[in-house]
Amino acid sequence: MSSRSVRRLAVIAVAAAALFAACGDDDTTGEPATGAPATTSGESAPATDAVDPTTTAPAPSGRAGAAVAIGGEEYALEQQVVCVAMGGAIGAQFRNADGTLTFHVDLPPPGWESSGDGWEPPSVRFDDEREDAYLQWEAGGEVLAGMTGVPDGVAVTEYSIDGRAASGSATVVDLTSVMVGEPATAELTFEVACT
Secondary structure (H helix, E strand, O other), X not given: OOHHHHXXXXXXXXXXXXXXXXXXXXXXXXXXXOOOXXXXXXXXXXXXXXXXXXXXXXXXXXXXXXXXXXXXXXEEEOEEEEEEEEOOEEEEEEEOOOOOEEEEEEEOOOOHHHHOOOOOOOEEEEEEOOOOOOEEEEEOHHHHHOOOOXXXXXXXXXXXXXXXXXXXXXXXXXXXXXXXXXXXEEEEEEEXXXX
């Protein structure tokens, strides 16, 4: 399956997700969902963006989520926006409960470079809108490919895909820092699981 087909399916999945989101959820209590992780006792824990280093990430079995570590900080993004996994590839987007952190991942299947199917190189993007300064950490993707001033070595350095889950690492650059001529890089690791 070509990357164009996967992108078309991703567009359809995003449209379906938007339709379902517009229709609301099944919450019969009328209370908004918190997205807080469940504790071992089954009670809801307080929502947090930071990943507790004593827990395994991204989420308990059967739940979607992403764990992202960048610049010494770890984040849990528990809301799956979209996930398309097929043909050995995976493309997904996750965000935290208040929408200030977003993680995008697009990983082609093993052997993509020699397949002749037109796969794009692997890419990741982590958007942080929590502070006054917007940070957009990226590796791979069409935006960076067309930019000058991106340091050598900015790329997804390794990854593995296991069905609807993936993990990997990348050297990323903050897009805004490139635009002002002072590129800042960081190491990023990730684990994602889709429902």
